Amino acid sequence: MDEHQKGMLLECASKYPVPKGVKISYGTAGFRADASILSSTVFRVGILAALRSLKTKSVIGLMITASHNQISDNGVKIADPSGGMLTQDWEPFADLLANAPDPQNLVKLISEFAKKENISFGGVYSAEVLLGRDTRPSGESLLEAARHGINSVVGAVATDMGILTTPQLHWMVRYRNKGKSSLESDYFTQLSNAFRCLMNYIPREMTTSEMDELIVDGANGVGGEKLEVVKKTLSSLVIQIRNSGREGEGVLNQGVGADFVQKEKIVPSGFGQIDVGKRCASLDGDADRFVYFHVLPGSNNKIELVDGDKILSLFALFIKQQLAILNKEDGHQVHLGIVQTAYANGASTDYLKKLGLEVALTPTGVKYLHEKACEYDIGIYFEANGHGTILFSASFLSWLENRNKEIASSSDGLEQQLSVKRLLAVSELINQAVGDALSGVLLVEVILRHMGWSIQRWNELYQDLPSRQLKVKVMDRTAVVTANAETGVVKPTGLQEAINCEVAKYTMRRSFVRPSGTEDVIRVYAEASTQEEADNLAKSVAQHVDHFLGFGSS
Ligand SMILES: CC(=O)N[C@H]1[C@@H](OP(=O)(O)O)O[C@H](CO)[C@@H](O)[C@@H]1O
Numbered sequence: 001m002d003e004h005q006k007g008m009l010l011e012c013a014s015k016y017p018v019p020k021g022v023k024i025s026y027g028t029a030g031f032r033a034d035a036s037i038l039s040s041t042v043f044r045v046g047i048l049a050a051l052r053s054l055k056t057k058s059v060i061g062l063m064i065t066a067s068h069n070q071i072s073d074n075g076v077k078i079a080d081p082s083g084g085m086l087t088q089d090w091e092p093f094a095d096l097l098a099n100a101p102d103p104q105n106l107v108k109l110i111s112e113f114a115k116k117e118n119i120s121f122g123g124v125y126s127a128e129v130l131l132g133r134d135t136r137p138s139g140e141s142l143l144e145a146a147r148h149g150i151n152s153v154v155g156a157v158a159t160d161m162g163i164l165t166t167p168q169l170h171w172m173v174r175y176r177n178k179g180k181s182s183l184e185s186d187y188f189t190q191l192s193n194a195f196r197c198l199m200n201y202i203p204r205e206m207t208t209s210e211m212d213e214l215i216v217d218g219a220n221g222v223g224g225e226k227l228e229v230v231k232k233t234l235s236s237l238v239i240q241i242r243n244s245g246r247e248g249e250g251v252l253n254q255g256v257g258a259d260f261v262q263k264e265k266i267v268p269s270g271f272g273q274i275d276v277g278k279r280c281a282s283l284d285g286d287a288d289r290f291v292y293f294h295v296l297p298g299s300n301n302k303i304e305l306v307d308g309d310k311i312l313s314l315f316a317l318f319i320k321q322q323l324a325i326l327n328k329e330d331g332h333q334v335h336l337g338i339v340q341t342a343y344a345n346g347a348s349t350d351y352l353k354k355l356g357l358e359v360a361l362t363p364t365g366v367k368y369l370h371e372k373a374c375e376y377d378i379g380i381y382f383e384a385n386g387h388g389t390i391l392f393s394a395s396f397l398s399w400l401e402n403r404n405k406e407i408a409s410s411s412d413g414l415e416q417q418l419s420v421k422r423l424l425a426v427s428e429l430i431n432q433a434v435g436d437a438l439s440g441v442l443l444v445e446v447i448l449r450h451m452g453w454s455i456q457r458w459n460e461l462y463q464d465l466p467s468r469q470l471k472v473k474v475m476d477r478t479a480v481v482t483a484n485a486e487t488g489v490v491k492p493t494g495l496q497e498a499i500n501c502e503v504a505k506y507t508m509r510r511s512f513v514r515p516s517g518t519e520d521v522i523r524v525y526a527e528a529s530t531q532e533e534a535d536n537l538a539k540s541v542a543q544h545v546d547h548f549l550g551f552g553s554s
């Protein structure tokens, strides 16, 4: 790094001092904190994004969002060249950069890292970073901090793509790096074209009236705003959007959104008894996850939740049906894999296995699920909370494309032709970079129509086992080390044995604990044949965690 570059970094960094006492870490979903302390972090992530762009000689994304967190929080995360999450190898460097105490220290770190990674400044390739932000009021000034960070790297260019959902920015990065047009209007066109195709390939129309209207809770965030644009392009689906973030409609994520609905299992604000039985969906604050629900009759506003596991099951069933048609016709074996985490309801895993599907478990966090799903011709992954997508391998896609061309001039059966076209359209509709609530909702709608199913019929695919999640505050959550996709505790010694003893007291049960990646807690999960048993099991396991690690343990 030459003196000019060092000088530029020093000068810019001095305008973004790190607040005293703040220590921040690039967790499961980037950096997140109260927006008032984030300027220096976002500035430094701007530098990181520019370095990543120089290293990969590709366009990188920088998204400013705190997803489902309260409106006063914000956060920042990076999209790698494929549109996926920042490579895990760079996370420790992200932590070091964000926490470097002063500009001199920061420049030293950057210089050493650049040397180690063979990154040269001022070369032929100039860094380019696409910036996006959600609707949070703090987004605008944090975006300026990111821009300053990027501009402090010689030649680097920051392009503001405006207010976006997280998956839109990831999509743009992916398409830009493929040399394709990647404007927001291209994203909308792709979604609505793929949706229209899939609707046209439906053998028969579902005629019941519930099928007509979908009601969506937009979490008073960016998703509602964008869905307003998408819905205008869809002729065969009526969408009513509530909590769309319009003036006076309510506060972002306050009593609304996918996270609230999934955790509380009650209606989001703006929904009530008038909606009993109707098909409803809820997006989270940055529209990278979604769940479905229908309102139950009664005054307590309880809902029947259709979560990520059931969305996964619906997608898996549809894809399996299409592949069965292909396999039957020409014997081509396609490797379909399902990826879940230990939080997936046991009934969903049983259901998928009974369908004859291969199910893999990974640790919590989209980066792990996504990585695993890439190993298959078609990999479908979902977290129970509604984040997930369907990935098509490049080789399988090109096989499908060739097949599509051959079919046009051959005498193959109509069903086989349609299944090839359907799979190609699904790969266009569903976001290949990251889970995307807008495209996910549209795919659910197509499949329900294809199957002729109401939300109630979909929900009957299997019955969830009763489960309970608890959080335990401990002195040091890193003291818990897990193995086997977080299903077993390795450290502290004796804790797993204690959990085993509790689990042995019940039938049809399961329990595991792990340190959260986003909160300073140990999470406890328990599943059993009745709600009471699940509650009791979770409670006694939580007591063991507290005994081994809690504040009472010292
Ligand atoms: C049990 C649970 O829902 N955990 C969530 C939560 O992670 P934790 O590491 O459990 O805090 O936030 C992650 C990021 O949004 C999400 O990927 C994950 O599913």
Ligand SMILES: [Mg+2]
Pocket (backbone or CB within 6 Å): 067, 068, 284, 285, 286, 287, 288, 289
């Ligand atoms: Mg989110």
